[in-house]
Amino acid sequence: MNTIILKTASKYLLPLLLLFSVFILLRGHYLPGGGFVGGLVAAIAFVLHAFANGLPETQRLMRIHPGFLMPVGLAIAFLSGIFPMLFDLPFMTGMWKKDPIPVIGSLGSALFFDIGVYLVVIGSSLTILFTISETK
Amino acid sequence: MEILLAVTIGLLYAAGIFLILRRSMVRLIIGLILLGNGANLLIFLLGRISKGKPPIIPEDSKVFTDLYADPIPQALILTAIVISFGLQAYAIILVKRAYRVTKTDDLEEMITTDEL
Amino acid sequence: MQLSGLIITLIFTFISLFILALALPSARVNSRRSALSFLVPFSAFCVFAFATPSTEQVISLWESNSLPFNISFKYDGLAKLFSLLITGIGTLIFLYASAYMKNTKYTQRLLSFLLLFMGAMLGVVLSDNLLVLFLFWELTSISSFFLIGFKNEDDASQKSALQALSITGLGGLAMLGGFILIGEMAQTYSISQMLSHTDLILEHPWFVPALLLILLGAFTKSAQFPFHFWLPGAMKAPTPVSAYLHSATMVKAGVYLLARLNPIFSQSELWFILLTSFGGLTMLYAAFQSLYKTDMKAILAYTTVSALGVMVFLIGMGGEQAIVAVSLFILVHALYKAAFFMLAGTIDHETGTRDIRKLSGLGKSLPILFGIGMLAAWSNGGIPPSIGFVGKDLIYESTLNFQKFSYAPYILTAISWLTNSMLFAAGLLVGYLPFRKSSAPSHPDVHKPSLMLWLPPALLATMGIVFGVFPILVEGSIVNPVATAIAGVSIKTHLVLWHGFNTVLYISLATLSAGLILYLFFQKKTPNWVTVAEKYGPRQALHGIANSFISFSAWFTKTMQNGKLRLYLLVILSVLGSLLGYVVLRETTFVIDPQKLSEITIYEGITVGILITSIFLTLFSGSRLAAVAAMGVVGYTLCIIFVFYSAPDLAMTQFTIDTLTVILFVLVLYRLPRFIRLDFSPRHILDGVVAIGIGALMSIISLEVLHRSPVREISDFYAMNSYLLAKGKNVVNVILVDFRGADTLIEIVVLSIAAIGVYSLLKLRLRKNEKME
Structure with a gap:
């Protein structure tokens, strides 16, 4: 699958798709989208890049093993639940900043x-996908 | 339309069950996926279907003013889709690994766990 | 001592007993110091001896409004007698065991199990709540299991321990069922409160099953025929244990329970019939068996079974005299039987054998033991002036005056007479035969036993005589309160040693002479029918049941768990399908209201058409790649359906996931073999029927649900409060990250686990047979 077109396209597609995925993530509270879809779109962006340029190239670009994103993400999600407890509120109580921000809306623990x-x-x-393509 | 969807649900279930009863492991996994799709569609249909009324509050108001599609089945299905991806990935890899050890994907030949 | 003082001591005793039981095995205590552990039961004994029993007062430690589990205790006459036996004989056993087990490993372990048992047994006899009593009851079974299997390297010990545990455990389970039934009938689990609801229990339709279940528990514990055989097997335990658990205390727990519940059940005719017949059969059968044994402990075990039969028999007879008789007999039996057991243990300890055929002329070398043996045999045979004589008199008095049916006095007296004669002969076999004068003594220069090996049995045997001379010592303090507790009405009797020449005395004399004749002329050759009875007896029946159960499970496992996934799935799905079908087809109305349905547009028709076509392609495609591609199309069309019907979030997720799944398949698939091509066979038809059946059911269910009115309270709550409470307008997303955020948190944890699972499955170091590739 080392076609020139795909290679060139993926160079531009990767940042574009990643940007799109962040956009989907941020607007999720107000319009269709959210963390799940955003994450999947970003994953597809990387997979596409790997198809075009080979896995080593993508891994070099990413610098870290994707597995590290899991504990980081879990920690952020968990801390956002813990945060209200500092203020004597139950676990995972929603908390918001007073003034809304454009695109995102109210900035909150959610x-x-x-x-x-x-x-x-x-x-x-x-x-999952990288491990499978690595092992023969 | 509901009748058509109900028939489709029945077909998805029937096809899924028929496939998981086959001897080939690949068919087993495809059957599982079809069963999952059938279950998702069932939950979706049970929440009643309506056109053009997504459960999103209009921009200029704070509560719904019109009718809206039931959000709970949607939240349930969304969760189910993502989880089933994890499950499918694990099942596929299990098949691959089992194949490398036993050199067969025929379930009838894998009757003892000790060989693995 | 006041009862409130007792309760504090009680708690203290329990706690210290358990802590000591737990702490002892780990601490490396030498045997001299471990002998000091007798202080625990001894101090408890002192407390119990000075506490005044009360039939009224219930000491409540903990009460619950919602659970029937009030931890409450009652210290009445019956509890007092048993507490004194447990702690008193326990003290002596501790002293004896420290000497007896001096040079063995694990002495501490033995003592700690004994302590555990002691605490549990005290719990049984003091509890006023049936469920609490059951807990302690099971604890005694378990500690008995550990003690019987104390020689844990020995195969026979293990077997006996397991046998005892399974018999008493099964009985205990039945008993729990009975307790729950009776508790529901009386609306209380407190024994003392049940006494005021006797009518409620006796007239209830559940009365008979409850009674039978409880009797099963009591009979197994107290080794009544046909469950008697575990007790002789339990003689594999070290002798101090046999003396303590399997003659003086634990086996009497069943008798205790019958005595405790007697005020409730004694009105019932069934109670009388069952107790007298099982008790009578047991006492005759076991006494007869004991005569054929040659091992001293085996003889004692069978006589114990027989004595337990006597107690059950007496409780069943009821009436003031029988109750007084059993009250005294429990005490008498504990005294002489424990003495006998310790005597047998000491002889075994000094000579190395317990076989009465190999022992003779010990009277000269071991005179003290001879004395003990004679005293115990005296009490056992009921020779004046021992307390056994008083007890035997009471038994005959009660059978002679029993008027429930015609000939009753003759039949019951004859049974008792036969049993007592045989028991007397068996007592002589243990207490006299080994010491009898002999021209060739078996062990002429045997080592003299140390103090603690003869003092405890000597004390017990002497007490049997002292109480006989001064029956007033036990009359007011023990026998009357015990009889009162068993009968449920106040009993005041006067015990006397000498009644003058009357019928009872003549029967007693006849007993002694018959016993002597049996002893002198009995042949030790086991008759044929006894062997046959043993061979086809209840023990073999139990083994047969156990074995057939094992072979049944082997067969069942081989057939049902044959390793073929297809069979498992087929069974599960068929059961699921038939249950579901039964419910659905019974409830379904099969009415479809066209008003409620939406119409089909051309786009939707095409989409569903593609969906159905791809399902069939997935099913019947011979190529793997085509099947996977068709499966992908199924996912994409679903995604379009989500778009049609107002679910944008679902459509996006389904689209991305479907893409990733297909990629995943393609990555793995081309390393897997092609589909196995199989010709059409009957199993395809069977699978097809199951599949189509369940599929049709799902269609019917979905249509039926649509016919009913939807429930949307929860959805409306989320929709209404989505912005007001959670400041989000996409309700689906708000549910995921806010309202049900904890669920999502767990979901992403699961997702991570799946990824880690995949990673480790693939990166796992390959085993030898995989490297061959």
Whole structure:
């Protein structure tokens, strides 16, 4: 699958798709989208890149093993649940900043939770796919 | 339309069950996936289907003003889709690994776990 | 001592007993110091001896409003007698065991199990709540299991321990069922409260099953025929254990339970019939068996079974005299039987054998033991002036005055007379035969036993005589309160040693002479029918049942668990399908309201058409790649259906996941073999029938549900509060990350686990047979 067109296209597609995935993630609270879909889109972006340029190239570009995204994501999601407990509220109580921000809307603990989901989904699906393509 | 979807659900279930009863491991996994799709569609249909009314609150209001599709089945199915991806991946890899050890994907030949 | 003082001591005793039981095995205590552990039961004994029993007062430690599990205790006459036996004989056994086990490994372990048992047994006799009593009851079974199997390297010990545990455990389980039935009938689990609801229990339709279940528990524990055989087997335990658990205390737990429940059940005719017949049969059969044994402990075991039969028999007879008789007999038996057992143990310890054929002339070398043996045999045979004589008199008095049916006095007296004669002969076999004068003594210069090996049995045997001379010592303090507790009405009797020349005395004399004749002229050759009875007896029946159960499970496993996934699935699916079908077809109305349905547009028709076509392609394609591609199409069309019906989030997720799944398949698939081509066979038809059946059921279910009105309270709550509470407008997303956020947190954990699973499955170091590739 080392076609020139795919190779060239993927160079531009990767950042574009990643940007798109972040966009989907952020708007999830107001419009269709969210951490799950965002994460999956990002995963597909990397898989596409790997198809075009070979797995080693993608892994070099990523610098870290995708598996590391899983604990990081889990930690963010968990901390966003713990955070309200600092204020004597039950685990996972929603908390928001007063003034809304464009695109995202109200900045709240739920957004951080969604970011955690996003990272875990990228991490686990890429771990699965990369491991399979690595082993013969 | 509901009748058509109900028939489709029945077909997905029947096809899934028929496939998981086959001897080939690949068919077993395809059967599992079809069963999962059937279950998702069943949950979706049970939440009643309606056109053009996504469960998203309109931009200019704080509550729904019109009818809206039931969000709970959707949340359930979304979870199920993602989880079933993890399950499928694991099942596929298990098949691959088992094949490398036993040199067969015929389930009838893998009757003892000790060989693995 | 006041009862409130007792309760504190009680708690203290329990706690210290258990802690000691737990702490002892780990601590490396030498035998001299472990002998000091007798102080625990001894101090408890002192407390119990000075506490005044009360039939009224219930000491409650913990009460619950919702559970029937009130931890409450009662210290009445019956509890007092048993507590004194447990702690008193326990003290002596501790002293004896420390000397007896001096040079063996694990002495501490033995003592700690004994302590555990002691605590449990005290719990049984003091509990006022049936469920708490059951807990302690099971604890005694378990500690008995450990003690019987104490020589854990020995095969026979293991077998006996297991046998005892399974018999008493099964009985205990039945008993729990009986307890629950009776507790539901009386609406209380407190024994003392049950006494005021006797009518409620006796007239209830569950009365008979409850009674039978409880009797099963009591009969197995107290080794009544046909469950008697575990007790002789339990003689594999070290002798101090046999003396303590399997003659003086634990086996009497069944008798205790019958005595405790007697006020409730004694009105019932069934109670009388069952107890007298089983008790009578047991006492005759076991006494007869004991005469054919040659091992001293085996003789004692069978006489114990017989004595337990006597107690059950007496409780069943009821009436003031029988109750007084059993109250005294429990005490008498514990005294002489424990003495006998310790005597047998000491002889074994000094000579190395317990076989009465190999022992003779010990009277000269071991005079003290001879004295003990004679005293115990005296009490056992009921020779004046021992307390056994008083006890035997009471038994005959009660059978002679029994008027429930015609000839009753003659039949019951004859049974008792026969049993007592045989028991007397058996007592002589243990207490006299080994010491009898002989021209060739078997062990002329045997080592003299140390103090602690003869003092405890000597004390017990002497007490039998002291109590006989001064029956007033036990009359007011023990026998009357015990009889009162068993009968449920106040009993005041006067014990006397000498009644003058009357019928009872003549029967007693006849007993002694018959016993002597049996002893002198009995041949030790086991008659044929006894061997046959042993061979086809209840023990073999139990083994047969156990064996056939094992072979049944082997057959069942081989047939049902044959390793073929298809069979498992087929069984599961068929059962599921038939259950589901039964419910669905019974409830379904098969009415479809066209008003409720939406119409089919051309786009939807085409989409569903593609979906159905790809399902069939997936099913019947011979190529793997085509099947996977068709499966992918199924996913994409589903995605379009989600778009049609207002589920944008689902459509996006389904689309991305479906893509990844197909990629995954393609990555793995081309390393797998092609589909196996199989010709059409009957199993395809069977599978097809099951598959189509369940598929049709699912269609019917979905249509039926659509026919009913939807429930949307929860959905409406989420939809209404999505923005107000969670500041989000995409309700699906808000449910996932906010309302049900904890579920999602767990979900992503599961997803990570799956990824780690995949990673480790593939990166796992390959085994030898895999490297051959």
